[in-house]
Amino acid sequence: MSYQVIARKWRPQLFGEVVGQEHITTTLRNAVARDRVGHAYLFAGPRGVGKTTTARLLAKALNCVEGPTPDPCNTCEHCRAIAAGADVDVIEIDAASNRGIDEIRALRENVKFAPAGARYKVYIIDEVHMLTREAFNALLKTLEEPPPHALFILATTDPDKLPPTILSRCQQLTFRRIPAEAVAELLERIAAEEGFLLESEAALMLARSAGGAVRDAESALEQLFAFAEGEISVEDARAVLGKVDREQLGALSREIIEGDAAALVVRLGGIVDSGVDPRVVAEELLALWRDCFLVALGGEAAAAVQPADDELAALSPTEGWLARLAVLRRSLGELKLSRQPRLVLELTLVELARMPELLPVAELAERLETGASEAPRRGDVKKKT
Numbered sequence: 001m002s003y004q005v006i007a008r009k010w011r012p013q014l015f016g017e018v019v020g021q022e023h024i025t026t027t028l029r030n031a032v033a034r035d036r037v038g039h040a041y042l043f044a045g046p047r048g049v050g051k052t053t054t055a056r057l058l059a060k061a062l063n064c065v066e067g068p069t070p071d072p073c074n075t076c077e078h079c080r081a082i083a084a085g086a087d088v089d090v091i092e093i094d095a096a097s098n099r100g101i102d103e104i105r106a107l108r109e110n111v112k113f114a115p116a117g118a119r120y121k122v123y124i125i126d127e128v129h130m131l132t133r134e135a136f137n138a139l140l141k142t143l144e145e146p147p148p149h150a151l152f153i154l155a156t157t158d159p160d161k162l163p164p165t166i167l168s169r170c171q172q173l174t175f176r177r178i179p180a181e182a183v184a185e186l187l188e189r190i191a192a193e194e195g196f197l198l199e200s201e202a203a204l205m206l207a208r209s210a211g212g213a214v215r216d217a218e219s220a221l222e223q224l225f226a227f228a229e230g231e232i233s234v235e236d237a238r239a240v241l242g243k244v245d246r247e248q249l250g251a252l253s254r255e256i257i258e259g260d261a262a263a264l265v266v267r268l269g270g271i272v273d274s275g276v277d278p279r280v281v282a283e284e285l286l287a288l289w290r291d292c293f294l295v296a297l298g299g300e301a302a303a304a305v306q307p308a309d310d311e312l313a314a315l316s317p318t319e320g321w322l323a324r325l326a327v328l329r330r331s332l333g334e335l336k337l338s339r340q341p342r343l344v345l346e347l348t349l350v351e352l353a354r355m356p357e358l359l360p361v362a363e364l365a366e367r368l369e370t371g372a373s374e375a376p377r378r379g380d381v382k383k384k385t
């Protein structure tokens with residue numbers, strides 16, 4: 001079973017099936033029901049959260065034989081052709097690969113002709129921010145005087161790159177990053193339907209790792225179907241995602257807190273040698289430390305962390321976790337650009353291990369006691385007494 005099969009099989013066929021974008025699907029359903037659909041929409045939001053899927057759903061809602069209806073039948077010729085991406089009146093343009101003026105010129109030529117069989121001609125332009133300026137100008141002319149049978153749905157991950165003239169012609173709908181819990185729930189449902197038992201914790205890990213993009217989470221799940229038999233555990237998920245063992249991450253964190261640079265360098269070397277990308281190590285540490293920070297904060301924030309490493313969290317006060325998070329987060333940007341990510345991560349972690357203000361309070365007190373303090377002012381006071 002290929003990923004394509006799963007993705008297609010589970011692509012939402014009704015507005016109600018789109019996960020985590022109720023604010024948008026409700027708006028569109030109402031617009032269709034009240035016959036108030038605009039001529040141009042801008043769907044903005046991160047990748048893999050349902051922009052193109054929703055665009056196709058809107059096309060179906062308008063062109064369904066039973067419609068226009070917020071609940072297309074999914075059985076008529078138009079519904080089926082649109083779902084298969086084969087409808088002549090629903091034209092999808094990928095601006096990332098067709099940046100040029102030609103596609104848009106062709107669009108301008110063809111848009112004036114009535115749709116072949118459906119009510120509306122729907123143009124879905126994906127990654128529209130990639131168009132050249134010339135192409136934008138041509139598109140703008142069409143958006144200024146759209147034929148009554150035309151609907152434009154522009155999708156983008158980067159609305160800030162669009163000219164204001166285009167933005168002002170579109171009704172903008174902003175898609176949200178889907179909460180990990182909602183993605184996890186969907187994954188568990190898919191797994192059950194496919195005959196697998198997906199551990200909740202594993203589902204959550206896949207969802208978090210995909211950063212709110214359903215498509216990426218589905219892709220990882222797909223790999224697991226090929227990999228696991230019957231039950232899918234957290235360790236299976238970790239293996240497929242190329243993630244670090246949580247115990248190793250915990251040990252690495254302890255060595256950093258305890259200031260044991262030598263041990264952490266050896267451990268980090270072992271992890272990276274086992275094939276884990278240093279950037280992934282950094283991201284995983286960041287996620288773990290964030291959890292530790294929340295646990296150290298206590299109360300409701302702590303309750304939201306699942307599963308929590310209470311022992312590790314208790315090794316450092318909240319300020320320590322915050323400071324460590326800040327340093328690692330800054331380094332993550334550098335890591336992503338660096339050709340030597342291993343070196344960058346190693347130096348960052350060593351630096352963290354050597355930061356005296358990050359030592360656990362108890363040890364800091366001990367150092368002050370023995371006069372080995374790196375905080376001279378308080379040390380001076382100590383000597384005088």
Ligand SMILES: [Zn+2]
Pocket residue numbers: 063064065066072073074075076077078079080
């Ligand atoms: Zn239909």
